[in-house]
Amino acid sequence: MDVRARRTRARLREAVLRLASERPVEDVAVADLVRTARINRTTFYKHAGSPAAVLERVLYADLDRVRSGWIDDTLEGRLSVQEVWERASHALVDHLERYDALYTAGLVGRRSAVLHRLLVDHFVESVRTLLARDPEMLPAGDGPIAWRTEAHARFVGHGEFGVVEAWLSLPAPRDRALFVSAITSMLPAWLAPGPPPRT
Structure with a gap:
């Protein structure tokens, strides 16, 4: 995995842990996750299908x-x-x-x-x-x-x-x-x- 992909995964990790600590993960929208992780939807879907x-x-x-x-x-x-x-x-x-x-x-x-x-x-x-x-x-x-x-x-x-x-x-x-x-x-x-x- 290249540096950019590792950085994106780290951002997603931090974002999902933060959001899922506030409410059940089922209530976390992709829009909330990409905004918190500071990535776009296309990048998100290269790494995962859902929060x-x-x-x-x-x-x-x-x-x-x-x-x-x-x-x-x-x-x-x-x-x-x-x-x-x-x-x-x-x-x-x-x-x-x-x-x-x-x-x-x-x-x-x-x-x-x-x-x-x-x-x-x-x-x-x-x-x-x-x-x-x-x-x-x-x-x-x-x-x-x-x-x-x-x-x-x-x-x-x-x-x-x-x-x-x-x-x-x-x-x-x-x-x-x-x-x-x-x-x-x-x-x-x-x-x-x-x-x-x-x-």
Whole structure:
């Protein structure tokens, strides 16, 4: 990507974060975004199809780092499952706090279907990725493995989003430890069977 394209992407990033912190991204018009980013519509459409697409790109880049750390910690096996989830939950809280204004504007009161879908998709894909790398984690049960993987991933993904939504509904400043405790205490047994014996 050349310097001009990087500069345009940076402007779009700053503009969409600012506007989506004031109102749900669905209410951000392309005209508002191009005016705030100081670019024209033609340039905008070379980079994205909508303000929501710009926001998704920004947030997914950050969430992908959270996922990568969680999966690496899980598969390395150096930490207990509890410690892995605590680290991952702290990393997720870091993300939520980094973008607090836009998550508050978009999710408190369930106003943004885009943010809802984005977070659920991230959580579901994280579980899918983990199970693809370690299929032995998937509990036994009825139905084909592909279906059980999808069902378990969606169950965990929607549940984790519910904890995020409940935590965001609290008045600021929010208690990080409360979020981490809730996530780790609500995990299904197959994801948190308890710490391995210390050697």
